[in-house]
Amino acid sequence: MDIKITITDREGETHVVDAPTDIAMNLMEIVRSYELAPEGTIGICGGMAMCASCQCYIKSDTELPEMEMDEEAMLAEAFHVKENSRLGCQIPITEDLEGLVVELAPEE
Amino acid sequence: MIETDILIIGAGPTGLFTVFEAGLLKLKCHLIDGLPQPGGQLAELYPKKPIYDIPGYPEVLAGDLVDNLMEQIKPFEPGFTLGERAQDLEKLDDGTFIVTTDEGTKHHAKVVAIAGGLGSFEPRKPPISNLADYEKKGVSYMVKNPEDYRDQSVVIAGGGDSALDWSIYLADIASEVTLIHRRNEFRGALESVDRVKELKDLGKIKLITPAEVVGIEGESQLESLVIRKNNNPEEDFKIETDHFIPLFGLSPKLGPISKWGLEIEKNAIKVDNSLDYQTNVPGVYAIGDVNTYPGKLKLILCGFHEATMMCQSAYQRIFPDKRYVMKYTTVGGVTGFDGSKKEAPKAVVKAID
Numbered sequence: 001m002d003i004k005i006t007i008t009d010r011e012g013e014t015h016v017v018d019a020p021t022d023i024a025m026n027l028m029e030i031v032r033s034y035e036l037a038p039e040g041t042i043g044i045c046g047g048m049a050m051c052a053s054c055q056c057y058i059k060s061d062t063e064l065p066e067m068e069m070d071e072e073a074m075l076a077e078a079f080h081v082k083e084n085s086r087l088g089c090q091i092p093i094t095e096d097l098e099g100l101v102v103e104l105a106p107e108e
Numbered sequence: 109m110i111e112t113d114i115l116i117i118g119a120g121p122t123g124l125f126t127v128f129e130a131g132l133l134k135l136k137c138h139l140i141d142g143l144p145q146p147g148g149q150l151a152e153l154y155p156k157k158p159i160y161d162i163p164g165y166p167e168v169l170a171g172d173l174v175d176n177l178m179e180q181i182k183p184f185e186p187g188f189t190l191g192e193r194a195q196d197l198e199k200l201d202d203g204t205f206i207v208t209t210d211e212g213t214k215h216h217a218k219v220v221a222i223a224g225g226l227g228s229f230e231p232r233k234p235p236i237s238n239l240a241d242y243e244k245k246g247v248s249y250m251v252k253n254p255e256d257y258r259d260q261s262v263v264i265a266g267g268g269d270s271a272l273d274w275s276i277y278l279a280d281i282a283s284e285v286t287l288i289h290r291r292n293e294f295r296g297a298l299e300s301v302d303r304v305k306e307l308k309d310l311g312k313i314k315l316i317t318p319a320e321v322v323g324i325e326g327e328s329q330l331e332s333l334v335i336r337k338n339n340n341p342e343e344d345f346k347i348e349t350d351h352f353i354p355l356f357g358l359s360p361k362l363g364p365i366s367k368w369g370l371e372i373e374k375n376a377i378k379v380d381n382s383l384d385y386q387t388n389v390p391g392v393y394a395i396g397d398v399n400t401y402p403g404k405l406k407l408i409l410c411g412f413h414e415a416t417m418m419c420q421s422a423y424q425r426i427f428p429d430k431r432y433v434m435k436y437t438t439v440g441g442v443t444g445f446d447g448s449k450k451e452a453p454k455a456v457v458k459a460i461d
Contacts, residue, residue: 038374038375039374039375039376040226040362040374040375040376041375044226044359044360045149045153045154046406048153048154048157050153050154051359053359073267073268073293073295076267076289076290076291076293076295077266077267077268077290077295077356077357079232079234079235079356080235081290108232108235108359
């Protein structure tokens with residue numbers, strides 16, 4: 001089943017995209033698959049929470065999985081971090097995320 | 109001038125394996141890498157993480173894969189220019205190339221293979237608007253010579269191993285070391301965290317957390333930093349310092365390669381994937397994560413394949429008149445430039461009485 005996710009890109013343009021829940025994708029990969037940020041500027045480490053190129057701000061009150069140590073540590077060293085910052089690569093797409101609204105953080 | 113047949117830019121897994129495939133063709137290789145050690149991302153970013161899709165290895169740690177590749181290419185005696193970044197590419201009239209690093213080291217090669225991965229690792233710079241104005245005027249992103257800081261005051265920012273380790277190291281050299289981090293928690297090795305705490309209790313390191321540097325001031329030279337505590341602008345205060353060293357890790361950038369006249373698409377170098385992974389500049393190849401073509405996958409195993417195809421093409425470019433057919437290592441063995449020879453043992457013929 002697909003869910004709808006609203007993503008505002010780094011240019012400020014908003015996109016509503018269908019995100020599949022059945023092939024183990026994460027939010028960073030959704031952004032890449034729709035090419036909402038140029039290749040090489042997002043998901044640089046491949047999804048290991050070791051860069052912060054997929055940082056995004058969560059704009060809806062959707063319940064998200066808790067942050068693990070890796071993500072928390074990376075965000076502690078990332079730039080442009082806000083209260084609602086998360087790493088897209090650490091957010092698996094599940095049915096619970098229906099209606100999620102996010103904004104991509106600026107490129108470092 | 110360093111002379112070689114194939115100059116490989118990038119000592120990650122693809123670049124390292126190129127040495128092996130070239131060696132089978134009796135071509136000598138030299139590698140340049142901006143990092144001080146070979147292995148690229150595998151060594152720098154995730155040496156202790158497992159990889160599951162290397163053919164024949166159900167599971168291998170990234171660091172172990174690098175060690176194995178180094179062992180595999182040892183007989184072919186590759187040269188290394190490490191800790192220097194390939195800066196300029198010049199094509200000579202005879203079709204050979206000169207590549208110069210940022211330190212001025214020159215390499216002369218018949219063929220250039222760019223295996224640069226995601227690019228060269230550059231320090232991540234915090235978004236302080238006038239930061240760049242103070243580079244080399246008190247702000248630096250790495251510690252090259254610790255003695256430069258003797259009896260001077262230093263502010264280090266960051267929460268990882270390099271921030272912790274340099275704070276510890278400089279505590280004995282600098283007149284004053286201040287470590288600033290956005291959180292109270294540090295993510296370095298436990299013993300480093302403990303050591304910083306000891307030094308803090310001894311008054312040898314000043315710790316300011318949770319805080320960040322938000323401004324830099326100084327006439328012609330760094331004089332003071334504006335520190336924001338608890339993310340609250342009302343608590344902003346200044347500290348005077350001779351040096352500011354932000355240590356927020358490294359991130360890869362395509363860098364100078366993007367100015368070599370190569371066709372670039374999506375932050376990667378376009379190559380001919382129907383043949384030999386050559387770029388639009390004949391004699392310059394791009395292999396591994398740094399290239400792009402329809403259906404490209406950034407996988408180590410794809411880099412190995414690309415390296416192999418590229419070496420065959422390089423051989424033909426270097427020896428256009430030589431006839432050659434590919435030989436299996438099981439048949440031909442592996443003869444190193446160091447005189448070593450590995451080969452399959454001959455079958456034993458023995459009659460049954």
